[in-house]
Amino acid sequence: MVDAAGLLIDPEAVEFLAERGFAGPRVGFVLGSGWGHFVESTEVLAACPYEEIPGFGRSTVAGHAGRLVRGRAGGRDYLALQGRLHHYEGHPLSRIGGTVGALHGLGVTELIVTCAAGGVNPAFRVGDLVLVHDFINFMFASPLRGAPGSLRSPARVSERLVRATEEAAAGAGIPLRKGVLFSSKGPSYETPAEVRMTRTLGGDVVSMSTAPELIAASALGLEAVALSCVTNLAPGVVPGGEVNHEEVMEVMTARKERFSELLACVLEKLESDREATVGGK
Secondary structure (H helix, E strand, C coil), rough: CHHHHHHHCCHHHHHHHCCCCCCCEEEEEECCCCHHHHCCCCCEEEEHHHHCCCCCCCCCCCCCCCCEEEEECCCCCEEEEEECHHHHHHCCCCHHHHHHHHHHCCCCEEEEEEEEEEEECCCCCCEHHHHHHHEEECCCCCCCCCHHHCCCCCCCCCCEEEEEHHHHHHCCCCCEEEEEECCCCCCCCHHHHHHHHHHCCCCCCCEEECHHHHHHHHHHHCCEEEEEHHHHHCCCCCCCCCHHHHHHHHHHHCCHHHHHHHHHHHHHHHHHHHHHHHHCC
């Protein structure tokens, strides 16, 4: 039987990337739809397309660069998956989890996962940034399938990273909502009935991603948190509620500077906290 690490960490991918200078940063990002501008606002030290990395695959969704980046913001190094692999593209969940495994194998211990999402909570508005403090995996599968040891590794969002993200946002004057993310398979957007179900089950925002990365991170011992932007009010929350990917990207593009500022502040906060902890010992 293979454990979670054996399932999710591909030694060939880690060795390939380490030889190309990607090892070392402790903070990693998964940059979903519209969040990739963060990389462009920083110094890019190294970049590698997913299709060149052993065990990865090509990202086909518009707006996803599909590359691993080592960058530097404010003197702080980070690793970022600029664009993600989606289950609805045909990628198995184990491969999606493997992208997190590669980050872990390169030294990442703290992970920030981002996405665009539909607003299910009627109090939310288009453009709101949501700090995900919990999530519901409704993909009917897990990236840990085949790893029995994962039964002892419950998926959790890191409370410490939730607090650190709140503090970073407050320091930058960036308002954050808090909510529960509901992750579905896609690729179709939700029906009004599915939106009502999501809200009944406790979801505040709904996406077609993020849960696999959070589950993988938890199983590997990474601390992880998620951020989402409300790009539309889901069907049934408001009359009509039709949405398409182009409209989602328009909302995200209009707010890209704020997203980049927030992620830079979170990176600075996590690294400063680490330095303070090490210095206090």
